[in-house]
Amino acid sequence: MNIVLFGKSGILGSYFFKLLAGYDEVELFAYDKESLDVTDLQSVKTVFEKVKPFFVINCAAYTAVDDCETNLEKAFLVNGSAVGEIANLCNEYGAILIHFSTDYVFDGQNSSGYSENSDPSPINAYGRSKLEGEKNVMSNLPNHYIVRTSWLYGENGKNFVDTMLKLAEEKDELNVVNDQFGAPTYAKDLAEAVLENFVEPYLKNAGTHEKWLDDKKDVFKECPAFGMYHLTNSGSCSWYEFALGIFEASGKNIKVNPVSSDEFKRPAKRPSYSILLNEKIPCLKSWQDGLKNYLKLKS
Ligand SMILES: NC(=O)c1ccc[n+]([C@@H]2O[C@H](COP(=O)([O-])OP(=O)(O)OC[C@H]3O[C@@H](n4cnc5c(N)ncnc54)[C@H](OP(=O)(O)O)[C@@H]3O)[C@@H](O)[C@H]2O)c1
Numbered sequence: 001m002n003i004v005l006f007g008k009s010g011i012l013g014s015y016f017f018k019l020l021a022g023y024d025e026v027e028l029f030a031y032d033k034e035s036l037d038v039t040d041l042q043s044v045k046t047v048f049e050k051v052k053p054f055f056v057i058n059c060a061a062y063t064a065v066d067d068c069e070t071n072l073e074k075a076f077l078v079n080g081s082a083v084g085e086i087a088n089l090c091n092e093y094g095a096i097l098i099h100f101s102t103d104y105v106f107d108g109q110n111s112s113g114y115s116e117n118s119d120p121s122p123i124n125a126y127g128r129s130k131l132e133g134e135k136n137v138m139s140n141l142p143n144h145y146i147v148r149t150s151w152l153y154g155e156n157g158k159n160f161v162d163t164m165l166k167l168a169e170e171k172d173e174l175n176v177v178n179d180q181f182g183a184p185t186y187a188k189d190l191a192e193a194v195l196e197n198f199v200e201p202y203l204k205n206a207g208t209h210e211k212w213l214d215d216k217k218d219v220f221k222e223c224p225a226f227g228m229y230h231l232t233n234s235g236s237c238s239w240y241e242f243a244l245g246i247f248e249a250s251g252k253n254i255k256v257n258p259v260s261s262d263e264f265k266r267p268a269k270r271p272s273y274s275i276l277l278n279e280k281i282p283c284l285k286s287w288q289d290g291l292k293n294y295l296k297l298k299s
Contacts, residue, residue: 001203004053004095005030006038006086007060011157012100015191016057023195025203029053033060038082045089053095054209055199058086061100061130066267068126079129084136087144094213096143096226098198103150103182103232105131108271113236115277116148116228124268134228145198146228147190148276151242153294154187161294164243168252178240178258181273183232186290193231197224197281230276233290234283245288250295 003020007013008030020028029051036043038060061079062068068075083099090097104127105120122128137144153159161184167174205222206212212219237245240258247254261270284290 001025001054001206002027002029002051002209003055003057003199004047004051006036006056006058008032009156010059010061010063011152011154011159012187012191013057013059014156015154015188016059016195019191019195023203038086039077041082041085044082044085048089048093048095052093052209053090054202054206054212055098056086056090056095057098057194058083059100063126065104065124065126065270068129069124069267072125072129075125075129076132079126080132080136083133084140087137087141090143091141094143094209096145096202097137097141098145098147098194099133099137101134101146101148102127102130103148103274103276104271105134105148106271106274108180108274111273113273113275113277114230115279116230123271126268127271138228142226144226145194145224147194148228148230149185149190150232150274150276151182151184152187152190153184155294155297160184160239160242161246161291164246165250165252165298168247168250168254171254173255173257174243175257175259175264176240176243177261177264178238179260179272180270181236181238181275183234183236183275184242184287184291185232185284186287186294188294189233189284189290190231193281193284224281227280229280230278231281232276232278232283233285233287234278235287236275237287242287245291246295249288249292250299 008017009032201223
C-alpha cells in the first residue's frame with residue numbers, strides 16, 4: 001500500500017514516519033518542508049503522479065498560533081488552500097486523506113466541551129485558517145478522515161512539556177495560565193490510534209488500490225465511516241495543572257503560580273475551554289499516562 005506523508009518532521013508527522021516504517025505492507029513516501037512545500041501545487045501534483053497513493057496523511061501545517069495573526073496570507077495558504085488542493089488531488093487519484101485539525105476551531109465558551117458535530121467558531125487567525133482547511137477537505141473529497149486534536153507534544157518540535165522542563169532548569173518560580181482548559185495529547189498515542197483505527201482496517205481488507213477503487217462498498221463495511229473525528233488523550237486540565245503534572249511526574253521542584261490570561265497577554269486569543277468530546281471512537285489513555293510515557297523516554 002502506497003502512503004504519502006506530508007510534514008514528516010513535525011511533532012505528529014515524525015511519529016507517523018517512525019511507526020509506518022514498521023508495516024511491511026506499506027511503501028512510504030514521506031516529505032518534510034524542505035523536500036516538498038505543500039503550497040507548491042506543481043510539486044504536490046508530481047508526488048501524486050509518481051506515487052498514486054492509497055492514503056495521504058497530511059501533518060504539514062503552519063502551527064505558530066501567535067504568528068498566524070500577522071502572517072494571515074501564509075496561514076490561509078498552508079492551512080487552507082494547500083489543503084484544498086491536496087484534497088482535490090486525492091479525489092482525482094482515488095486516495096483517502098487523513099488530515100489533522102484543532103480544538104482552536106472552537107471559541108471555548110462551551111464548558112461541556114465540543115462534539116464532532118458542534119459548530120466551529122474560531123477566535124484567532126490560526127483557528128480560522130484551520131477551519132478553512134477542514135471546509136476545503138469536506139467540500140472537495142468524500143473519502144476523508146479529519147482528526148481534530150489538541151495540545152500536542154512529542155519528541156520532535158517545540159512543545160509545552162519541553163518548555164516547562166527547560167524553564168525548571170533556569171528558574172525557581174514560574175507563572176502559568178490557569179483559565180484555559182484543554183486535553184494535552186501525546187502525539188505518539190494519537191499516531192498509533194490513527195493507524196489502528198483508520199489505516200489498519202484497509203490494510204486488512206482492501207487489498208490493492210485498484211481492487212479497493214473497484215470494490216469500495218464491500219470494504220466500507222469493515223472500515224470506519226469517512227468524516228470528522230475528535231481524538232485526544234482523555235481528561236482535561238488547565239495549562240497550570242498541566243505544568244504541575246509535568247513537574248510532579250519528572251520530580252522537578254519549582255514553585256508554580258496560577259495566573260489569568262489577562263496577566264499573560266499574547267497576540268492571539270486562546271479559547272478558554274476547548275475540550276474535544278471523542279464521541280465516535282474511544283478516547284486515548286489519560287493525559288497523565290501519556291505524559292508519564294513521554295517523560296520516561298526523556299529520562
Ligand atoms: N501542536 C499542537 O498543539 C496541535 C494541536 C491541535 C492540532 N494540531 C494539528 O496537528 C497537526 C500536526 O501538528 P504538529 O504539532 O505536528 O505541528 P508541527 O510540529 O508544527 O509540524 C508541522 C510541520 O509542517 C511543516 N510545514 C509548515 N509549512 C509547510 C509547508 N508549506 N509545506 C510542507 N510542510 C510544512 C513544518 O515545518 P517547519 O517547522 O519547518 O515550518 C512542520 O515540520 C497540524 O494539522 C496541527 O494544526 C496541532
